[in-house]
Structure formats: structure tokens, C-alpha cells
Amino acid sequence: EDQVTQSPEALRLQEGESSSLNCSYTVSGLRGLFWYRQDPGKGPEFLFTLYSAGEEKEKERLKATLTKKESFLHITAPKPEDSATYLCAEYLISSGSARQLTFGSGTQLTVLP
Amino acid sequence: EAQVTQNPRYLITVTGKKLTVTCSQNMNHEYMSWYRQDPGLGLRQIYYSMNVEVTDKGDVPEGYKVSRKEKRNFPLILESPSPNQTSLYFCASSSTTYPGGTEAFFGQGTRLTVV
Numbered sequence: 001e002d003q004v005t006q007s008p009e010a011l012r013l014q015e016g017e018s019s020s021l022n023c024s025y026t027v028s029g030l031r032g033l034f035w036y037r038q039d040p041g042k043g044p045e046f047l048f049t050l051y052s053a054g055e056e057k058e059k060e061r062l063k064a065t066l067t068k069k070e071s072f073l074h075i076t077a078p079k080p081e082d083s084a085t086y087l088c089a090e091y092l093i094s095s096g097s098a099r100q101l102t103f104g105s106g107t108q109l110t111v112l113p
Numbered sequence: 114e115a116q117v118t119q120n121p122r123y124l125i126t127v128t129g130k131k132l133t134v135t136c137s138q139n140m141n142h143e144y145m146s147w148y149r150q151d152p153g154l155g156l157r158q159i160y161y162s163m164n165v166e167v168t169d170k171g172d173v174p175e176g177y178k179v180s181r182k183e184k185r186n187f188p189l190i191l192e193s194p195s196p197n198q199t200s201l202y203f204c205a206s207s208s209t210t211y212p213g214g215t216e217a218f219f220g221q222g223t224r225l226t227v228v
Binding site (some may be wrong): 034041042043044045046049087089101102103104105106 | 117148153154155156157158172203205215216217218219220221222
């Protein structure tokens with residue numbers, strides 16, 4: 001069964017306190033691993049796509065990495081404006097037909113000033 | 114500006130009264146989909162469309178219908194809404210689905226309450 005599991009469910013950090021969010025994905029058939037940011041009451045906003053193990057991408061204080069079984073979103077010296085829910089999603093090709101993204105439940109990040 | 118537009122943003126309706134949530138994108142994307150988001154369950158796909166007149170079920174299609182008569186529009190239809198369809202709905206579009214997928218652009222969301 002396709003499954004994306006994110007941990008922790010919630011994370012509270014002090015401003016400047018670096019940490020990582022975890023995303024475990026379905027290993028076989030993975031074609032892409034996506035990270036999104038979602039602010040309350042808004043639609044998810046695209047951050048990164050990773051396609052192969054060892055790949056890394058960075059954007060400001062965020063860096064996403066991909067291993068053979070999981071992905072990490074590293075947040076370096078976070079600021080209060082980084083507070084949001086971070087969603088991980090996998091894109092698979094199943095049974096010869098295209099499938100859309102399967103999302104995890106997200107990690108709710110709160111950065112305290 | 115590239116965007117996905119959903120309407121309405123908020124809707125309160127009664128059980129059994131048919132409703133349609135519209136979705137339109139201005140990016141000429143082939144792929145469009147609908148998701149519902151519920152606390153603790155995350156985003157779950159309802160239906161998707163790979164192109165005009167091509168639609169398929171996602172993970173939670175029961176109680177919903179869609180149509181794709183034009184490339185830019187992908188309405189979500191609830192023929193007989195029930196309280197368990199109270200949720201936050203998102204429409205999304207992307208340019209390709211194969212081989213690795215590309216980023217999906219999401220609408221602002223429609224908060225539906227069925228009483």
C-alpha cells in the first residue's frame with residue numbers, strides 16, 4: 001500500500017534552533033518526492049522535488065535531501081515566518097497508469113521568537 | 114499571474130442539495146485533480162484528470178463526480194452532499210504527470226460545510 005509517513009507530527013523550535021523533519025515513502029515505484037509548505041487556510045505551496053537518492057536542494061533556510069527510504073527537510077536557523085505545516089508527497093507510477101501525489105499528514109512547525 | 118482559482122471559498126449547504134465547486138487554471142496544464150483535507154488524514158485525492166475528457170478516480174471518489182470538457186476547467190460535483198463530506202477542498206494542476214511528475218499548483222481552497 002502506498003504510504004507516506006511524516007514525523008514528528010508537531011515541532012516547536014526557538015528562533016535560530018535548527019532541526020529536521022522526516023518523511024518515509026514507498027520505496028518501490030517512486031518517481032518523485034515533493035515537499036510543500038502550507039499556511040493555515042491556504043493551499044499548499046511547492047518547495048522542492050527530489051528524484052533520486054543522494055539528491056539535495058536548498059532554498060533560503062531549507063534544505064531537502066533524499067535517501068533510499070526517506071527524505072529530510074532540514075531547517076537551519078529558523079525564523080518565526082517559517083512557521084507552517086510542511087507536507088511531503090510521493091509521486092508513483094502504479095500498474096502502468098499515472099498516479100498523482102500521495103501526501104503525508106504533515107509536520108506542523110512552530111518557531112517561537 | 115499563474116494561478117488556480119476555486120469558487121466558492123466558503124459554502125454551507127444542506128444534506129442532499131446538489132452543488133458544484135468550480136476550478137479554473139490559466140497555465141494550460143494537462144493534469145488537474147481534486148483533494149480533500151481533513152484533520153489527521155492529510156490531503157487525499159478524490160479525482161484526477163490527465164487531459165480533456167479523461168478522468169479517473171483517486172483514493173476517495175465516493176459521492177463525487179467530475180468533468181473535464183475544457184482544458185482549463187475541472188469542476189467538482191456533489192450530487193447529494195452528506196455531512197461526512199464536510200471538509201476543506203483543494204483543486205490542483207500541473208503540467209506533466211510522467212515520468213517524475215512536476216510541481217502542482219494549488220487553489221486557495223473551498224471550505225464546505227454540509228448540515
